[in-house]
Amino acid sequence: MKAILPWGPLQHRLHRQLLADPKLLPPGRRLLLAVSGGQDSMALVALLLELRRLHGWELHLWHGNHGWREEAGAQAAALASWAEARGLPMLVERAPAGSADLTRGAEATARRWRYERLSRQARRLGSLHVLTGHTGSDRAETLLFNLARGCGLRGLSSLRARRPLHGPIELVRPLLRFSRAETAAFCEQHQLPLWLDPGNADPRFSRNRLRQEVLPVLEDLHPGAWRRMGALAERLESTQQRSEELALLALAALEAPLPAASADSPEQGPGLRRQGLSQLSPGTQELLLDLWLERNAGVRLGSAGLGALRQRLPLARGPGSLNLPGGRSLLWDRQTLRLHRTLSAPNPCQP
Incomplete structure (x- = not known):
């Protein structure tokens, strides 16, 4: 299939990252991408489409409709048509009835449902890699959120580039070295269609308030703060991984x-x-x-x-x-x- 985008700086950066870390997205693998229709997931799809000719991946898309908005069904259908026009197989699934209320805990419930369905689809496809469009901005938000509510080292190193999802299936986040501003500019430059969720601006969600009210202040005071917080999370992840490897040896000695x-x-x-x-x-x-x-x-x-x-x-x-x-x-x-x-x-x- 002919590449749909010109080669640009984001493609170069992601390509170099994958060459430096070949285990992140091994060549020739079947990849399952979680696509919401927002700027981050659409940028991920477009970037991997362009890099596919060099890495030989087989791309499959998945979209979850939680029914939180009246227009969600129509947007899911439009997203599926866009994918079909590019030869990308896509599965759209609807969350169970009764899960559409924006109540306390809705975010966590929705996330569990998405990962359960993604795991099932990955097993059906024989894919060992489920991808999301989380960016470095998301990782900075997660670090701040967990720091504020109180957590251990493991919580501060959340949003890892790779983590187990179900059995041998891994959840992979290839865009953690990109910011949300960069994915927005990428989508605008290449005129990618976006299906935005108004819920991303809803102040009832704590993460939205952090995104809208806290991070902009930090970026204004210290431009590039998201990148430095992401680098800190990576260092903490490495420290946590070493600790856990040693802890597993200690557990073996303590197990009855x-x-x-x-x-x-x-x-x-x-x-x-x-x-x-x-x-x-x-x-x-x-x-x-x-x-x-x-x-x-x-x-x-x-x-x-x-x-x-x-x-x-x-x-x-x-x-x-x-x-x-x-x-x-x-x-x-x-x-x-x-x-x-x-x-x-x-x-x-x-x-």
Whole structure:
């Protein structure tokens, strides 16, 4: 297929980035792109279309309609027609009825639905790479947001360039070294159609207020602030990755073997030796608990939740328990922490 855009500086930058980091988007792979129709995702599609002739990718698009706007269906159809005209297969999916209310928690609910459907479509296509159009501006916002609400090192290094999504499928964000202003200028220069979501300006969403009221002030005071915050997030990500690799080795030494299965002992995975854990520093205890819970229960408690749990684990505090999301509970005696299946309600403190 003939390239639809002239070669420009953004293509050069992304091409050089992919050559320097070939694992980000390996050549010849089938890629699934999440496309909202906004400037960032449209810039991503156009850039990869231009670079496809050099990298040999097979591109597939996915669009999720949450039903938050009356015109959303028509916009999804127009986006699909645009993709079809360029030979790009695209799946449009509608969120379940009842999920269209702009209430507290709507952002998180919508994000979970999108990633679940993207994972399913990736498995159907045999794709190991799901791409989003998140930019360095998004990463700067996430760093500030998590810093303000309180989080650990892992939260400050959020929006990684690559992270596991489901099994061997990775979520990839190729545009983290580009700003939102650059993707907007790119779309305008190349006259790309945009299907804008008015919800991106809705002050009921906390991220929108940060985007509209905080970041512009920082950029005015220190131009290029988004880039420096992104570089900080990358350094924190590297530090966190090294810590987690070492922590996995420590977990192996602390894990207690799983007892013989029985109806009265429905443990899930190996336990943790409480005494060995309690001898470590508070920060190390929380890091190990975080990794262990995520690996064995798929649960993240967040910085405050981990701190509260750690304070209950000294041997002098005796046995205890904690209800976890997903029908699980954490129980501990003097020797061991173990996971059990329960019928308890989800933990409202789960982030």
